[in-house]
Amino acid sequence: MxxxxxxxxxxxxxxxxxxxxxxxxxxxxxxxxxxxxxxxxxxxxxxxxxxxxxxxxxxxxxxIEYFDKPLTEIKEESDKEKEINEKESVLTEEGMMNGMKKLNNIIN
Structure with missing residues (x-):
């Protein structure tokens, strides 16, 4: 730079x-x-x-098994998977219900 x-x-x-x-x-x-x-x-x-x-x-x-990739790449992949799982959980009925409960708590 x-x-x-x-x-x-x-x-x-x-x-x-x-x-x-x-x-x-x-x-x-x-x-x-x-x-x-x-x-x-x-x-x-x-x-x-x-x-x-x-x-x-x-x-x-x-x-001995060694990491397949450098640790930063492993961490990035796990963060992406976690983000995808969070988005998928919001799309399920349970996730919608939890979201509605949070919204009701905010309103009340």
Whole structure:
């Protein structure tokens, strides 16, 4: 972001740059964590397969599950799902009844 953009453009542009920067950092951290996990898992399986196998019931250890996506993307998806669920609950009869009760409380 240039200084001219920072000083004279809208605040929303700064927020977008900050959000993009945070997402980039999160993606890099996720990738580094994935590489680290793979390296440690590979080292343990190759250096001590028998010791690990005895403790785990024989064979090599199962791969550890790691996040499919960076945490910010997971959080955004869960927020979207929560928002959709809230909108769907309003459309149900129960949601309508609750809305009518709230409206009556506000009026009275």
């Amino acid at each position: 240039s200084l001219d953009d920072f000083w004279y453009d809208e605040e929303e542009l700064l927020n977008c740059y900050a959000k993009a920067y945070q997402r980039n950092i999160d993606c890099v951290a996720w990738t580094n964590g994935l590489y680290t996990l793979s390296a440690v898992e590979s080292a343990i399986n190759n250096v001590m397969p028998l010791a690990v196998g005895i403790g785990m019931g024989g064979g090599k250890i199962k791969p």
